[in-house]
Amino acid sequence: MLSIRELTDKVRADARVSADEALELFRHAPLPLLGELADGIRARKHPHGIVTYIIDRNVNYTNVCVARCNFCAFYRPVGSGEGYVLGFDEIFRKIDETIALGGVQLLLQGGHNPDLPLEWYEDLFRAVKRRYPEFKLHALSPPEVIHLTRMARLPVSGVLDRLIDAGLDSIPGGGAEILVDRVRKVLNCYGKATADEWLGVMREAHRKGLRTTATMMYGHVETVEERLEHLLRLRELQDETGGFTAFIAWSYQPEHTELGGGEATGIEYLRMLATARIVLDNFPSLQASWVTQGGKVGQLSLAYGSNDMGSVMIEENVVRAAGASYCMDEVEIVRNIENAGFVPKRRNMHYDILGDPFFRQQAVPRVLELATARADGDTSRPEELGQYAARSAAEKRLRQQ
Numbered sequence: 514m515l516s517i518r519e520l521t522d523k524v525r526a527d528a529r530v531s532a533d534e535a536l537e538l539f540r541h542a543p544l545p546l547l548g549e550l551a552d553g554i555r556a557r558k559h560p561h562g563i564v565t566y567i568i569d570r571n572v573n574y575t576n577v578c579v580a581r582c583n584f585c586a587f588y589r590p591v592g593s594g595e596g597y598v599l600g601f602d603e604i605f606r607k608i609d610e611t612i613a614l615g616g617v618q619l620l621l622q623g624g625h626n627p628d629l630p631l632e633w634y635e636d637l638f639r640a641v642k643r644r645y646p647e648f649k650l651h652a653l654s655p656p657e658v659i660h661l662t663r664m665a666r667l668p669v670s671g672v673l674d675r676l677i678d679a680g681l682d683s684i685p686g687g688g689a690e691i692l693v694d695r696v697r698k699v700l701n702c703y704g705k706a707t708a709d710e711w712l713g714v715m716r717e718a719h720r721k722g723l724r725t726t727a728t729m730m731y732g733h734v735e736t737v738e739e740r741l742e743h744l745l746r747l748r749e750l751q752d753e754t755g756g757f758t759a760f761i762a763w764s765y766q767p768e769h770t771e772l773g774g775g776e777a778t779g780i781e782y783l784r785m786l787a788t789a790r791i792v793l794d795n796f797p798s799l800q801a802s803w804v805t806q807g808g809k810v811g812q813l814s815l816a817y818g819s820n821d822m823g824s825v826m827i828e829e830n831v832v833r834a835a836g837a838s839y840c841m842d843e844v845e846i847v848r849n850i851e852n853a854g855f856v857p858k859r860r861n862m863h864y865d866i867l868g869d870p871f872f873r874q875q876a877v878p879r880v881l882e883l884a885t886a887r888a889d890g891d892t893s894r895p896e897e898l899g900q901y902a903a904r905s906a907a908e909k910r911l912r913q914q
C-alpha cells in the first residue's frame with residue numbers, strides 16, 4: 514500500500530485511485546489534506562471559479578408506497594388515511610409557481626403506488642409538455658422505473674421508450690442508497706431494486722441518450738468498504754456510458770424511520786464528499802447537499818470538491834419527514850456561493866449555463882420556508898384518478914363507496 518504522501522502525489526497527478534487507496538485516504542488522510550486534494554480536482558475540472566445551481570422544484574406526486582424501505586419516513590402504506598396522490602391541476606399550479614421564481618424543471622419522484630399505472634405517468638407528462646413545452650421533467654428514479662416495468666409487464670427499455678415519448682427529459686439518481694445488495698437487504702430496499710437493477714436502468718437510460726445523476730445515502734448500516742464499492746460501481750458505469758452529469762451524497766436522516774439510529778456528522782460528510790471527488794474522476798460535477806447538511810456545511814462543501822449547490826428546491830417532503838428542514842432560496846444560495854469566493858451561475862440539468870442569478874434580473878418573492886406537497890389535512894382526491902384501473906383492494910373499496 515502506498516503511503517499517504519505517495520497517494521497525495523498520485524491524486525495531484527490526476528491518476529486514478531483504487532478502492533484500497535481511497536479507503537486509506539478516507540481513513541487516514543488529515544481532513545485539510547483531503548479537502549485540498551478534492552478542491553484541486555474541482556479547480557482542474559472547473560477552472561473559471563464558477564459554482565452553479567438550478568432553480569427547480571422537488572415534487573413528490575404520491576406518498577403511497579408498497580416498497581416500505583425501513584429508512585424512509587415519507588411513505589404511507591396503501592389504504593392509509595394520510596396517503597395522497599397529487600392531481601394534474603395541483604402539479605400545474607406548482608409548475609406555474611416554479612416558473613415565476615425562474616424555475617426550469619420539476620424533479621418529480623414518488624412512492625411505488627399500485628394504483629398509478631404507466632398510462633397515468635404518460636398522461637401527466639404529455640399534459641405538462643402541452644402546457645409548458647420548454648419546461649423539463651427530471652423524473653422517476655430507477656426503482657420507480659423498475660416498479661413500472663412490473664406493473665406494465667414491460668422491460669426497462671420499453672418503459673423508458675414510452676416515458677421518453679411522453680416527455681421524460683432526464684432521470685434523477687435517487688433510490689441508489691448503497692449499491693451493495695447486502696446493505697439493500699438490511700434496508701429492505703433490495704426488493705424495490707437490486708444494485709444491478711438500479712445500474713441497469715441507468716445504463717439503458719444513458720444508451721437512449723438521457724442524462725442522469727447518481728446519489729449515495731450513507732451513514733446507516735453500511736461499512737466504509739461498501740461505500741467505496743458503491744463509488745466504484747458508479748465509476749465503472751460512467752466509464753462505459755458517460756451518461757452521469759453529477760454525483761450527490763447525503764447522510765441518512767433517522768427521525769421517524771423504522772430503522773432509527775443516529776446521523777453522520779458534518780466532518781464525516783466532508784470526508785465522504787472529498788473522497789467521492791477523488792474516486793469519481795470521470796464525473797464532471799459534485800453537488801453539495803445543503804438540504805441534509807444545512808447551509809453552512811453546504812457552503813463548506815465548495816472547499817471539499819463540490820462545484821454545484823444543487824437546487825433551490827422550493828418544495829421538499831422526503832428529508833423533512835425524517836427531521837431535516839433547511840431552506841435556502843436563490844438569494845441565500847447566491848450569498849453563500851459569493852461569500853465562498855465563487856461566481857454563481859444558473860444552470861439546467863445538463864449543466865449548461867443559463868445566466869446570472871434570476872432575482873437580480875427580476876423581482877421575486879423571498880422563499881423562507883420550503884413548501885410541502887399539500888397543506889396539512891388536505892385529503893382531496895384528484896378527479897382523474899377514476900380514469901385509471903385500481904389495483905389495490907383498498908382503492909377498489911374506496912371507489913365502491
Ligand code: SF4
Pocket residue numbers: 578579580581582585586587588623624625656702705
Ligand atoms: S424510499 Fe421511496 S421506495 Fe422506499 S419506502 Fe420511501 S417512498 Fe417508497
